[in-house]
Amino acid sequence: MCSFKLSGKKASCGWILGLVLLFAGSMQGQNDAIKGDGIKAVPILTGSTAYFTNINGGRFQDAPVVSPLMLLPFGDRWLIEAKGGLSDTFSKNAQGNYAGKVSYGLVYAQADYITKYVTVTGGRFTTPFGIYGERLAPNWIRALQPTPLSAFITSGASLGGMLRGGFPAGTEKVNLNYAAYFSANNTNHIVATDRSTGGRIGFFLPGPRLELGASFQQVLQADRPHSVGVHFVWQPNAFPMSLRSEYVRSSGTKGSAYWIESAYRLSQIPYLKRLELVGRGQQFFAAPNLTAATITKLGPLGKDTNEGDFGLNYYFRSDVRASASYGRQFVLGRNANLWTVGMTYRFVMPMWPTVGVQ
Amino acid sequence: MKFRLVIFAMLLSLAMGLALSAAAKAKTRGGKDTPATASAPANQSEQDNNLRLEGEKRFRSNCGRCHTAPPKFAPRMMGTIVRHMRVRATITDQDMRLILRYMTQ
Numbered sequence: 001m002c003s004f005k006l007s008g009k010k011a012s013c014g015w016i017l018g019l020v021l022l023f024a025g026s027m028q029g030q031n032d033a034i035k036g037d038g039i040k041a042v043p044i045l046t047g048s049t050a051y052f053t054n055i056n057g058g059r060f061q062d063a064p065v066v067s068p069l070m071l072l073p074f075g076d077r078w079l080i081e082a083k084g085g086l087s088d089t090f091s092k093n094a095q096g097n098y099a100g101k102v103s104y105g106l107v108y109a110q111a112d113y114i115t116k117y118v119t120v121t122g123g124r125f126t127t128p129f130g131i132y133g134e135r136l137a138p139n140w141i142r143a144l145q146p147t148p149l150s151a152f153i154t155s156g157a158s159l160g161g162m163l164r165g166g167f168p169a170g171t172e173k174v175n176l177n178y179a180a181y182f183s184a185n186n187t188n189h190i191v192a193t194d195r196s197t198g199g200r201i202g203f204f205l206p207g208p209r210l211e212l213g214a215s216f217q218q219v220l221q222a223d224r225p226h227s228v229g230v231h232f233v234w235q236p237n238a239f240p241m242s243l244r245s246e247y248v249r250s251s252g253t254k255g256s257a258y259w260i261e262s263a264y265r266l267s268q269i270p271y272l273k274r275l276e277l278v279g280r281g282q283q284f285f286a287a288p289n290l291t292a293a294t295i296t297k298l299g300p301l302g303k304d305t306n307e308g309d310f311g312l313n314y315y316f317r318s319d320v321r322a323s324a325s326y327g328r329q330f331v332l333g334r335n336a337n338l339w340t341v342g343m344t345y346r347f348v349m350p351m352w353p354t355v356g357v358q
Numbered sequence: 359m360k361f362r363l364v365i366f367a368m369l370l371s372l373a374m375g376l377a378l379s380a381a382a383k384a385k386t387r388g389g390k391d392t393p394a395t396a397s398a399p400a401n402q403s404e405q406d407n408n409l410r411l412e413g414e415k416r417f418r419s420n421c422g423r424c425h426t427a428p429p430k431f432a433p434r435m436m437g438t439i440v441r442h443m444r445v446r447a448t449i450t451d452q453d454m455r456l457i458l459r460y461m462t463q
Contacts, residue, residue: 039462041437073438079445114444116451135447141425166448177448202448206419233423242423318426348439354432 041073042352047083048140052323052342057334061091065139067107070351077114083107106191108157121162124191128164128179128200129154129215130246131231140346143242143263143276144311144325146338149284150248150257152301154217154227158183159193166204175204177213185221195221202231209235225252240265250287253294254301257284263313276313278325282306306330309338319346413460416453423447433462 047068054061065087072080085107090100110123126134132151136142158181166177180199186192197220202213215229229248235241242263249256259282266272284305286295295302311325320343327338421427424447431439440458443449449457 039433039437039458041441042434044435044438046439071438071442073441079438079441081442081445112445114441119445119448121445135424164445164448166450166453168450168452175450175453179448206416209419209423211423235419235422315426318428348428348431348435350432350435352434354434 042350042354043073044071044348045069045351046071046346046348048138048344048346050139050342050344052139052145052340054145055337055339057336057338059091061089063087063089067138079112079114080110081112082109104190115165117167118163118165121164122160124157124159124193125162125181127155127158127183127196127198127217128162128181129198129217129227130200130229130248131213131233131244132246136244140319140321140344143261143278143313144280144309144327145323145340145342146307146309146325146327148246148257148259148280148282149300149305149307150229150246150259150282153248153250153254153257154229155183155194155196155219157191157193158196159186159191160184169203173205173207175206177202177204194219198227209237219252223252225250225254227251227254240267253287253290253298255285255287257282274315276315278309278311278313280309280311282308303331303333307338311340319348320344409456410460410463413456413458413463417457417460420447420449420453420457430461436461 045068047066049064049066051062051064054063065085067083067085069081069083074080083106084104086102086104088100088102090098093099106124108123108125110121110125113120126137128134130150132148133156137147137151139145160181160183162179162181164177164179166175168174169176178199178201182197183193183195185195196217198215198217200213200215202211204211211231211233213231215231216226217228218224218226227248227250229246231246232244234243243260244262245258245260247256247258259280261278261280263276263278265276282305284301284307286298286302286304290298290302307327307329309325309327311323314322316322322343324341325339327340329336329338417427421443428439430436436458440454440461444451444454
């Protein structure tokens with residue numbers, strides 16, 4: 001296990017240097033930056049609702065969730081984004097009565113200033129690490145509802161500043177995307193974050209529709225663990241399949257994990273074209289030499305775990321979907337069946353008249 | 359280990375270097391590759407059709423990486439949605455323009 005530690009001072013110097021260079025680039029690209037093509041964007045309320053019944057090792061649990069997302073554009077370059085989450089997870093208690101636990105939180109609340117090569121973001125944002133947290137986590141997007149164990153290894157949210165963007169890497173055959181951030185520590189239970197820094201770099205080849213990338217995160221508090229990750233996404237042009245995978249390794253107590261997922265839409269079969277088949281395999285390797293107390297504290301991240309999931313998604317419309325999945329989890333001393341069935345609905349509505357000047 | 363730090367720093371430097379060179383190249387080209395500033399061709403409808411096809415292609419390759427194709431919304435809503443996706447999915451400026459054009463036609 002490697003153990004280099006990046007001091008806060010060095011990390012700050014690195015990001016300031018990057019900030020200067022990227023701003024230099026973005027200033028060069030200002031004249032060409034987007035002007036909205038004459039379309040005046042309006043505020044939008046979007047998000048998703050879902051209701052799922054989960055059976056984990058014989059224990060039933062119902063979970064209605066709503067995740068509203070408000071998008072407020074200003075001028076041609078600004079965007080304010082705020083997403084919340086509210087869920088009520090209820091199940092039968094020892095007396096046979098249903099008891100629920102309401103949880104809520106602020107997923108992100110960020111202000112973005114968009115230029116051709118750089119988007120400057122400030123506020124609370126989803127940590128740019130891998131692809132799951134930022135792009136696949138919303139329940140109307142994820143192909144399988146159970147969250148992969150790798151998602152719990154790194155800090156999922158950050159509070160601070162971020163630079164990100166995407167552009168052709170000298171040729172239209174390769175797009176490069178990047179993100180670099182710095183986060184402060186916050187102990188408020190609704191918006192808790194770690195003091196950390198890190199980034200992600202990715203290459204997308206539009207021709208073969210292949211994306212490869214790598215991520216890094218250095219926590220700058222407590223035992224200062226760092227994490228590295230790689231990801232890839234491939235959607236062959238010949239058939240309607242998506243293949244996605246992530247690998248994450250942490251130097252701290254949270255171990256390492258990988259998952260590989262394949263989704264196949266049966267769009268070539270007339271009567272089954274709304275159906276999608278999904279399969280995912282994942283392995284989690286707990287950090288070695290953990291004490292009994294640490295294993296208890298880590299919960300699912302304390303023991304080696306193998307898991308296979310299979311699921312079906314039926315799209316009534318592009319925004320309404322029924323999902324069901326079965327998974328088998330192999331953990332030392334506690335194997336379990338994981339069943340999930342439910343529905344998701346993604347909504348989009350304007351908060352301002354959409355007719356008029358364009 | 360320092361070796362990993364060096365590799366990460368090199369990757370980041372590479373990204374920044376490419377950003378700067380791409381910015382400089384775009385400036386010297388005078389934005390010729392952007393559809394909004396392209397000179398008007400003799401056959402406007404053919405160009406519109408080409409842009410629509412290119413927009414559809416970019417829509418499928420970028421948006422389809424994560425989710426199913428959404429329906430077309432009112433143009434002013436699409437302006438916001440595409441701006442949001444520009445940030446979230448780090449799609450390029452040109453892809454965003456072409457997707458917006460395709461989704462508002």
